[in-house]
Amino acid sequence: MAAPLSAAAFLAALRAEGVRVVETSGWRTRNRNSKGAWGPVHGVMIHHTVTKGTATTVALCRDGHSALPGPLCHGVITKDGTVHLVGYGRTNHAGLGDGDVLAAVIAERPLPADNQANTDGNRHFYGFECENLGDGQDPWPAAQLEAIEKAAAAICRLHDWDQRSVIGHLEWQPGKVDPRGFGMDWMRGRIGTRLAGTPAPPPKPKPPARKHEPFPGAAFFRTGRRSAVITAMGKRLVAEGCGRYRVGPGPAWSEADRQSYAAWQRKLGYSGSAADGIPGKTSWDKLRVPTS
Template sequence: MAAPMSAARFLKALQDEGLTVVQVGDWRTHNRNHKGSWGPVHGVMFHHTVTTGSAHTVDLCRHGHSALPGPLCHGVITKDGRVHLVGYGRANHAGLGDEEVLQAVIDERALPADNEANTDGNRSFYGFECENLGDGKDPWPAAQLEAIERVGAAICRAHGWGHRSVIGHLEWQPGKIDPRGFTMDSMRARIHERLEDEAPESTAPEPSVPWYEPFPGAAFFRAGRRSAIVTAMGKRLVAEGCGRYKVGPGPAWSEADRQSYAAWQRKCGYSGAAADGIPGKSSWDRLKVPNS
């Protein structure tokens, strides 16, 4: 149980989790608060949109339709892994659901079957719509699934919640099937792992040296450069699933390094000249290369 984050803190929590966030119009003040309260909040809920096309999906979730005015969520997670913020406050996403499910979320325990629709979910959950037809055939790209994982972890981390504070619409309201195409148990497991992997191991003061290698500048990455920083970068790229190495990585900057880093830039949401494989500060900071 918690008061909703401020819009600024909400945005920062998502960005700090490494997400590419798109701010759409007046999202900070676009809400349905005149129809009822928002908060206290207890968890985060995911849906699928039954739509195709990112622009259309974002517009629909922002404005809604004649039978259901927008915003229809707080954020839209498109197939490319970007998070489009369309509203903040009470949103028409959860509807009425099962009070026993809500209590289980509050208690952070396994969810009972949802068999009632007697409790207002729009006041109690952050809501994210995910671009997908929901037919069980439309694919869920890896970038989109990772973004869902990061969104869930970001909000749980900000509130001090565990992974059981994350649910799907199908677990809240009888008759709903969304999100369809992956299981919420598998997604909660991913969120749990992310929260555990990044949890502080002790309360000891941080050392005076940085944990991560500062960005050395784009000019550092040129033919003939040999450095332990290049090796550390390559290992992080491999860990992120972006390695394009046949041998290595090693200390000499190479074409394989450039191709691997370009894959990381694309994973971060960059394209064209912004995904040329030469590190920039923003993508470098997100890669979190260990101090060398």
């Protein structure tokens, strides 16, 4: 027997599995607990919504309708692969289903045919509604299928369940057809592969973009000036094929630096007095001298 995860643990599990989550206002306390118990929980149930459009679908699953009050699931998985959390606790998603199916889910063995409606599924299953018209023609984008896989695996992982604890509504309640458009055996295979695999390490952070020395002003470049900036400048000039150094470059401003920089100015198209070897802001910014 498994007690339901706390709302915080449920949210953390989804995010840890790499699910993109949107929290609708008040989802943690929106439920149908006044109508019956929630738990023990034994599995995850997947549905389709017979709706189109994110806003419409999320609103319906959150609020329900006159014949079936909301919430209608715990999470809505939209076409773009986002899971919108709309309720937590007992929700109106599973209805009455087959007790033999529940026993098979608990034992994690192959499912029998769902030919009875004698067991309260709202009590025992987490539910995800997936945005789809359910006509067998409406596509299931790869991002949405991946989100179904991840969301189900996240819950199974925390409860130490395997993929056989994930079922479709059509496997639970006689007469239901959802989710239509992909097979639940196929989806369980994906979930099983994810659960068996070693989670990928988090991506390494990208190194920050290298910063460049701001233009220090033309007066900076004079005889007697020593600076690591001048060395860095000289190295960039050499890298650009403009070095005119016999030895160096080094930290002291020299005639070799001036001649090298003049070569850089000519490379940029300057001539005459505009290529005198004394840096100006425009040519300096184009040289991209790294910070020392």
